[in-house]
Every structure is written in C-alpha cells, then in structure tokens.
Amino acid sequence: MQTRKVDVAIIGAGTAGMTAYRSALQHTQNVVVIESGVYGTTCARVGCMPSKLLIAAAEISHQIDQAAQFGINVSGKVIDGDKVMQRVKSERDRFVGFVEEAVENWPSEHKLIGQAKFLSEHELQIDDHTRVIARNIVIAAGTRPAVPGPWYALEDRLLINDDVFSWNSLPESIAVVGTGVIGMEISQALSRLGVRTHLFGVGDRFGPISDPVINDEVNKILASELTLSSNAAVETVAKTDSGIEITYQENDELKTGNYDYLLAATGRRSNLDSLNFKAAGVVLNDQGFPNFNLATGQIEDSSLFIAGDVSNAHPLLHEAADDGRIAGDNAGRFPDIKARPRRAPLSIIFTDPQITLVGARHSELLESEIDFAVGEASFEDQGRSRVIAKNKGIIRVYGEQSSGLFLGAEMVGPAAEHLGHLLSWSVQHRLTVQQMLDSPFYHPVIEEGLRTALRHLNLDLKMGPVPVERCLDCGPGA
Amino acid sequence: MQTRKVDVAIIGAGTAGMTAYRSALQHTQNVVVIESGVYGTTCARVGCMPSKLLIAAAEISHQIDQAAQFGINVSGKVIDGDKVMQRVKSERDRFVGFVEEAVENWPSEHKLIGQAKFLSEHELQIDDHTRVIARNIVIAAGTRPAVPGPWYALEDRLLINDDVFSWNSLPESIAVVGTGVIGMEISQALSRLGVRTHLFGVGDRFGPISDPVINDEVNKILASELTLSSNAAVETVAKTDSGIEITYQENDELKTGNYDYLLAATGRRSNLDSLNFKAAGVVLNDQGFPNFNLATGQIEDSSLFIAGDVSNAHPLLHEAADDGRIAGDNAGRFPDIKARPRRAPLSIIFTDPQITLVGARHSELLESEIDFAVGEASFEDQGRSRVIAKNKGIIRVYGEQSSGLFLGAEMVGPAAEHLGHLLSWSVQHRLTVQQMLDSPFYHPVIEEGLRTALRHLNLDLKMGPVPVERCLDCGPGA
Numbered sequence A, B: 001m002q003t004r005k006v007d008v009a010i011i012g013a014g015t016a017g018m019t020a021y022r023s024a025l026q027h028t029q030n031v032v033v034i035e036s037g038v039y040g041t042t043c044a045r046v047g048c049m050p051s052k053l054l055i056a057a058a059e060i061s062h063q064i065d066q067a068a069q070f071g072i073n074v075s076g077k078v079i080d081g082d083k084v085m086q087r088v089k090s091e092r093d094r095f096v097g098f099v100e101e102a103v104e105n106w107p108s109e110h111k112l113i114g115q116a117k118f119l120s121e122h123e124l125q126i127d128d129h130t131r132v133i134a135r136n137i138v139i140a141a142g143t144r145p146a147v148p149g150p151w152y153a154l155e156d157r158l159l160i161n162d163d164v165f166s167w168n169s170l171p172e173s174i175a176v177v178g179t180g181v182i183g184m185e186i187s188q189a190l191s192r193l194g195v196r197t198h199l200f201g202v203g204d205r206f207g208p209i210s211d212p213v214i215n216d217e218v219n220k221i222l223a224s225e226l227t228l229s230s231n232a233a234v235e236t237v238a239k240t241d242s243g244i245e246i247t248y249q250e251n252d253e254l255k256t257g258n259y260d261y262l263l264a265a266t267g268r269r270s271n272l273d274s275l276n277f278k279a280a281g282v283v284l285n286d287q288g289f290p291n292f293n294l295a296t297g298q299i300e301d302s303s304l305f306i307a308g309d310v311s312n313a314h315p316l317l318h319e320a321a322d323d324g325r326i327a328g329d330n331a332g333r334f335p336d337i338k339a340r341p342r343r344a345p346l347s348i349i350f351t352d353p354q355i356t357l358v359g360a361r362h363s364e365l366l367e368s369e370i371d372f373a374v375g376e377a378s379f380e381d382q383g384r385s386r387v388i389a390k391n392k393g394i395i396r397v398y399g400e401q402s403s404g405l406f407l408g409a410e411m412v413g414p415a416a417e418h419l420g421h422l423l424s425w426s427v428q429h430r431l432t433v434q435q436m437l438d439s440p441f442y443h444p445v446i447e448e449g450l451r452t453a454l455r456h457l458n459l460d461l462k463m464g465p466v467p468v469e470r471c472l473d474c475g476p477g478a
Helices: A017-026 A050-069 A081-104 A149-157 A179-191 A211-222 A317-333 A364-367 A383-387 A416-428 A433-437 A447-460 B016-024 B049-069 B081-104 B149-159 B181-192 B212-223 B317-333 B362-367 B383-387 B416-428 B431-438 B447-460
Strands: A003-013 A031-035 A072-079 A111-113 A116-120 A123-126 A130-139 A143-145 A173-177 A196-200 A225-227 A233-239 A244-250 A252-261 A261-264 A267-270 A305-306 A346-349 A353-359 A372-378 A394-400 A406-414 B002-011 B031-036 B074-080 B109-112 B116-120 B124-125 B130-139 B143-146 B173-177 B197-200 B228-229 B233-237 B244-250 B255-257 B262-263 B268-271 B302-305 B347-351 B354-359 B370-376 B394-400 B406-413
Touching: A003 A017, A003 A317, A017 A031, A017 A081, A017 A317, A031 A130, A031 A353, A050 A072, A050 A081, A050 A179, A050 A225, A050 B049, A050 B074, A050 B081, A050 B383, A081 B383, A111 A225, A130 A317, A130 B031, A149 A233, A149 A261, A173 A179, A173 A252, A179 A211, A179 A261, A179 A346, A196 A252, A211 A225, A211 A394, A211 A406, A225 B049, A244 A261, A267 A447, A305 A317, A346 A416, A346 B431, A353 B302, A364 A394, A364 A406, A364 B002, A372 A447, A383 A447, A383 B081, A394 A447, A406 A416, A406 B447, A416 A433, A416 A447, A416 B416, A433 A447, B002 B016, B002 B317, B016 B031, B016 B081, B016 B130, B016 B317, B031 B130, B049 B074, B049 B081, B049 B181, B130 B317, B173 B181, B173 B255, B181 B197, B181 B212, B181 B347, B197 B255, B212 B228, B212 B406, B244 B262, B255 B406, B302 B317, B354 B416, B362 B394, B362 B406, B370 B447, B394 B447, B406 B416, B416 B447, B431 B447
Parallel strands: A003 A031, A003 A130, A031 A111, A130 A305, A173 A196, A173 A261, A196 A225, B002 B031, B002 B130, B031 B109, B130 B302, B173 B197, B173 B262, B197 B228
Antiparallel strands: A072 B074, A116 A123, A123 A130, A143 A267, A233 A244, A244 A252, A346 A353, A353 A406, A372 A394, A394 A406, B116 B124, B124 B130, B143 B268, B233 B244, B244 B255, B347 B354, B354 B406, B370 B394, B394 B406
C-alpha cells in the first residue's frame, strides 16, 4: 500500500475528468486522475459518436426508400449488416483512439488505475494498493446503464447500448425498452436498417420533451414508422430458445412479443454510489446527490467539486466538458474560487426528424411566475422542407410578455440541430423576438419555418402584426 | 387611351413589387401595379424554388452513390428524367400558383398589364393603352437573363435557366457557361443526375466568393466531380445536326466540345433599360444605375423609389422583399420618409457542399482600413462531417483586431446554409468572437468546425489561448 499526497485528485477520466485535469494543470503539476475502468469517454465509446454513425447509415437507407418520389428508381437495396457495423466500429475506434492517445501522453505519475472510495473529505482509497491524500477532489465518476435486476436473467440476450456498438452484424429483431434519448435514436435507426423493432415506453412520454404538442407529434411520427407501445408496462421478460419473450400490459390487455434481443434503454445511473461518498461528510439531498453550485462546481463550501454526468444535472457532453473545466480550475485555485457563467441550455435528439430543446422548457415556464406567450408553426407545408421531402414536425417558441424577450423553444422537425444552435445563441445573447425577426432569413430555407413561429409569437406578445398567410414577402412557400 | 391618376405606381409584380404593393396599401388605396409579363416571381418560376427541387433530386442520387460506404448496397439505380422533371415542375407550379392566387385576389383596379415607359418623373406610358400619372413611383422591374448575342444562333439548343425548368426530361449532355451561382448549382445538379456536364468559367472565379482560399477549395471540389474549364474563353458556338459545338481556348490550346445544349448562365441584366428611365430626369452612375439610399429606397431626393433586382444591388429574394417593403412604405408616406436598418449580409449557394458568405467579404476587408484577423478550419477531419461522409470544405472567419468584433465569414462546407444563419445573426447582433465561443456548441455537430475556426481567430486576435489539437473538451472528433 502506497500513499500519495496531491493537490488535486480527479475521480474519473471521462470527458469531465479530462477537462478538469487540463484546467487543474494550470495551477499545479501535483495532480492525479483515478480511473476505475478503461480509458475513453462515454461519448466516444458508447454515446454520441457510435450512435451518430448508426444513424448515418439508417438515414442513407431511409433516403434510398424515399428516392422514387424524386424520380430515382432503385432496385436491389441490401443492408449488409456486417458492413454497417464495420463502419460504425472502425470510425468509433478511431474516435476512441484519439481519447486514448491523449491519456497515453499524460505523465504516468498523473494516472492511477482502480476504484476510488472516500475515506474522508481529503482521503481516497484506491482498490487496495494506494491511499490518496488530496487538498481538493474533483468527482467526475460518470454513470453506468441502469437495468432492472430481473432482466439480467436474459443473459446474452439483454443488451445495453454499449453492447449494440460491439455487434458484428444486425439482428433480425429487437425490443427496445425506454423512450428516452437513446431508446428513440437507436430504435428508429435499427428499424430503418431493416431490424424488426418494437419500442416500449411508459406514459406516452418521449425523452426530455416537456411541451405536450411536441411530445404528441413525436409520438405520431415514431408510431408511423415502427411498432410503438408508448404506454406499456413490461410485466415479465424471459429467455427462449431463439431469443426473448416479453409480456406487457397495453390498453388493459396482456400481450406477448418475441424478439432476438432486449435493449434496455432505461436510463443511466450515477456512479456516485460506488465511491463511499458518505465518508466525505457531505449532506445529500432527497435524490442522494450533494448540493453544488453550477457556476463553480463546488459542493457546498467544501474542498470537493463535482463535474459531468455523475452529478445528474445534465448528461450532455458539452456541459460535462464545461463542468470539468470549471471544477478543475477551481480545485486548482481553491480557496480562491471563481464563478463561470454557463451556456444557454441546448439539447438535441438525433431522431429523424430531429428534436431540440432550447432555453427554458415549456414545463419550467408553466411552473414559473413568468407571463409567457407561445408561437407555433408546422413544417408540413414549409417550402424548403417540402422540397427535400422532410416536411414533418412542429416548432413551438416561447417569449416573455411585456419585455418581448425570447425564452426558449421545443421542436421536432428538419434541421433541428441547426435551429437549436440559432435559438440557443438567441437565448444566450438575450435577444427579443423582434430582434430575431429583424435578423436575416434566407430563402428557401428551413429557418423560414422558425420565422413563421416567431411571427405568431410576436403577435401573441402584442408586439407584431397578424402574420400574412402564405406570406409573399417571405418568398413562395416560406 | 385612358389616363389614371394614382398615389403610388409600382412597376413590376415580382417579389419586390408585391411587398411594395402591400406596404403602400397601408397609406392609400389608390395604387396600381404594372406588370409587363406574366405574374409569378423570378424566385418561384425560374429561381430559388425550381433549382432547389432539381438539387434535391441530385442530392438523393448522390447519396445513393455514397451508400456502399455505409454498408448499404444498391444493385440498380435508374434516374427517370421524366419523373425527375415531373416533380420539379409540379412542385414549382404549386409555388407559382400561390403567387398567382395572391395577385388574383388583388382588386382589378390595382392591376395594369403592359410595358411601362417613363414620360417624366411622374408620368408613365403603359403600352399604347394607358397613361399613368403618379405622385410616387416604385421601380421593381426585375431582371432578365443576359446572353451574348451570337449565341442566339443556337436557337432551341440555347437555354437559359428558365428553359431548364420546362424540360420534360433530362438531356444526355450539356455545356454550362458561367460559374456564377446558377452555373454552379445547375451544373452540379445535372451532373449528379447523370447528364454529361461541362462547366465553363473565366479566371477561375466562382460566384460571389472573394476569399481566395475558399475560391480554390470550390474549384477543387467541383473539378473532382464534373468536367470543369474554370478559366476558358469560349470562342465560337455553333449548332450541329444533333446539338451544339463549342470552340474554346484553355491553357493556350484551342479545344472543341459537343453537347446537346448550351446553358447560358452568364448572369442576369436589369430591366431598367426597358423603362425609358432617362425621361424621369435622374442622373445615372457609370454603371447606368441611379444613386439611391438602401435604407429608404429613395432615388436621390426624387419621388422615385427602387426595389429588388432591378437596382443591381443584391439579387436575393430576402433583400428584394425588404427593398419592396421599404420602398412601398416610403412611396406611400412620401414626403415623410423613414429609414429602415437593413439585415446583415447573407448569401448562400446550394451546391454540395454549400457555400455561404456572411457579413463583410474578405475582399471588402482587404480594401478597407479595418485591421482584421482570420481564423480557418477544414471540415476534412471534422467529427460529425466525417460521420455523415460530408467532410469536405473550409471555413474562414474574420474578426476585428482590438475590439474582437466578429466581422464576417466565407465558407464552403457541410450545412453552410445553417452556419450562414448562425453567423449572419452574430454579425447583426454585433457579437464578439469571444461571445460566440461562449455560446452553446452541441456535440457532435458540424458547428464544432466553426468553433475550431473561431478559436484560431481568437488566438490571432490575441484574445484566446492556443487551441488544443484534437480538443478533448470539444468531444472526440469535434
């Protein structure tokens, strides 16, 4: 058993841990990063990157199916599951490789492999080989998939999204349980790649969407292209000779389905519980998490900082990276800590059409004291969306009465990832709805659908005129 | 011969004329719109809309050709030219229909058909049937294609882009002369739709691009997928039994090419020359255009206003619509005219990858007194672009030394139409490069390529740190 005395110990070498490390180095070289598993981030290994690769293949397959309406006839489309997964994995490995390479270049005295357990606010036990005494500690231990216990009886027929990305080919069929971000993205992609897919959800709720109009539209869109049980209670799961059987309640009926695999997209769970965190002497809230300051990363007024998915605040790469930068910097400069303004909220779900949530959510506004108005536009008849046959979806934008300030939006529709950036930058820079309307909108673009929604919002705010039907100054089919 | 006395006469019922009409109506009902040809805007009939429809088909065809690398095999692709053009035309007709419908609903006393000629500042002669005496006149007469005279000898083998969109099918081959916006868009689309296409330009210049780095990249990209003579002098064109023959000088060699058709994409010419404008008594500048105020539309201090493409200022639908709104409003409220701030400049070219120009152009900055820095990023290794196999192109962003103000950008690359909006809004709201970097960038998105360029710009402005290679806090493959 060795003992290390460091200025900053960082638990976890994922996205948040890596940025925390780089920030802490600005203050001290006496830093150690403790990693319990393999190097490489959730994002690169099993998250953003491989899912986007699978979606890219699915999108191509879907485009081919749409080709006839453009006058392009395709015969003999064969989805080569081996080749699909080959590209997903080789590109994924390339991205993971960059992360591993970065870690390899760290001095060896900055790395420690093992499971960290708190002994006190300033002491960590790493497996049974090292005791780390740290002036400050950054907790960036990430998450792991959360799977109902009984499902483990399915053995190799139970998948979490990690497993999907190690497939050598595509299965014939799959049950995806969970209509969160991962459940929606993966089930649509697999369905478009020819896998018989059944998506199960509870309470007709989809991911983090809070606006009921958008939630309903997503329900309608997904139901139109895959088998969707958006309000079902999975009763039992069982392994069969050739796969699995699910028994579930839906519309007061007990039903049964058979599939090759069950993908548990039932969320991820913080690794905080594996750290013996109670020994740090911090009070936890009802959800079992410590209270911390988003602008500093500091847990109460302790020498402890928290960053990334482990905090349960916002499991998004760009937020984790900011968390890490802030927490690592403050752990390094402690006690002279600094608050850093956070970016405007932005979430994107890479279904087709995509989903984006920006700024204040509809549910937050309803719960708040804010007097707000809503503008809405459909993409069904939006010119450019129709030109490219992507005319599905709805956008809802929210603005504050009296001030005309743009507050946020929820949307399912074409190019939502790009509109999400435009809208979150507008929240960040505190634009009014009128200032947004005064900005350039080219023609013919999908952004013109956003403009229609903003015009309706401005009317509802009593700050703009009645929008012109089939607006000609917007250009034909704006 | 009848005589009409009106408050506002508007020459032209295109985009600018239609918005001018609607604005003028806010002040007076005694308005007349004079149209010399058919109703329906350039945008709807032969411009933005049909070209985007053709491009949509070409994009699908191209995607199918890319499918194998994603693991999707297609054994037979047949481009059904009849069906391609059927969709282009039926959708186009639908958009034109909306425009025509709007005009049909105008009161008949607001419409006059015929060629307008100025008799004086306040008098117009319409064909030989009507004399219009107007308190104020809005000139929104639009443009027509400009084609070298001798080419008319090709008769039905000479096409302007108007003709392309009335095709019933696709030809075997075509020579496209002109590397402006239309030449680039149409030649790439036709080439991707299986038409043997030869694009001719002069001086290796592409559209309005002014940054030599971007211009070179576009040259390279286009040359990689179609026959490109980007610096050729067309000497003679002749009709043959089966099509046309072009003789041209290229690299000091006289060459010959044979094609079904010649598409003259040699620009458009203002219709001002058809209005006997000299009778209005306005001094013209060297280019033959009147001096006018962009913020009011007013020609010098006269009772005349100008709007849309006819002015040669910026042949873009959204600018023409603003022009019309401003000019129509001021013609109605004359002499109490108002200045309206214009939107930040934004141009988009719908090639693949797309091209966008935002804010101040590189050439304008070089000619100005502004001390500026440049940030650059390639999309070749940009994560998301690579995931979707759209990793081509370069972005260059410009910022002002000392203030850090973001000035503009030129780009060829994926999703440029969307990045163009984000960037032009940033110019419009006078963001600094640092404020842009402080805004949300999701992961993995194409916007991360923009962020890389902005980081390099901020470094060059001495306002930011050295960007981290393969930046991990940007996420793997940002």
